[in-house]
Amino acid sequence: MYYRTTYPSPVGLITLACDGDDLIGVWNEGQKYHGASISAEMIEKDDMPVFDAATEWLNRYFAGKKPAISELPLAPIGSEFRKSVWNILCEIPYGGTITYGDIAKKIAAEMNKETMSSQAVGGAVGHNPISIIIPCHRVVGANGSLTGYAGGLKTKVKLLELEGVDMSRLFAPTKGTAL
Template sequence: MLYTTSYLSPLGKITLVSQHDKLVGAWIEEQKHFGDIDIAVERSNLAIFNLTKKWLDNYFEGKKQSINQLSLAPHGSPFRQKVWDILCQIPYGEVITYGDIAKQIALQNNLHKMSSQAVGGAVGHNPISIIIPCHRVIGANGNLTGYAGGIDKKIKLLQIEGIDTSNMVFPKKGSTG
């Protein structure tokens, strides 16, 4: 059984979804790749939702939060799971590139190289926005492409974490990831 509730954030409404006692989704309103929650039952007072809302409150107040504080269970292919595991290891207030993640995946799988575009697809389909920090992934040369919630939200999240975005390259109009 899937359960859902909403959280009102400074970025807009975030839809939270749980299965049993684990968080399986957190989607910012109007983001691409929004989860299919048609079969979810509204239930706002579950322990996982209360913990997640408190985590988000603290995060938006600029307090460093640990992913380990929440029980997460994102649904996805084994490849996507590997990418999301790497995202969970990106330290608060730091960024890495799609290419960096591709190199890590290639190394884990004893491959000569891995496609940054494949990694980008997995990052873009991260079902637990903000908490699994896909916003910390940037393109080569500081390019701010690739956030399903929109580049404006990505910039705000990076700034909450104290990351200076002034030297980053903003995408051309219409390139929102």
């Protein structure tokens, strides 16, 4: 059984989802792939300990603190490949960024392959079901493009600015499929 609640944040209303014990979803309202990893109906239930922990974590995050991802019980639903990418996202330090290509190199090394497609990595990043906490907003293009963000580029910029990322070399693309 899956449960959901909402959290009003500085970047809009966020839906939190859990399986009773672990957090399985954090989506901005209107986010692409919102709830896509959940195969059953989610029941509205606000009084779950994991939601209390996630709310407290998000409160600290939006207050400019640096809560550790490891403080929360996370269980994102996805393929082993996607989970490998999401694990790498969890290693990106607060206020830091990484490129899709850098993640592809790490995944290739983990899988004992010579190369890995940056596009495949981009697909996994885009389908991250636990936004903000698993920091997919910290992934940028090699040329400094902010590329896409399932929660919207404006939200991505707000999150990076909140974390104090140097935005001087980053830019929003004006055309392409990542908008």
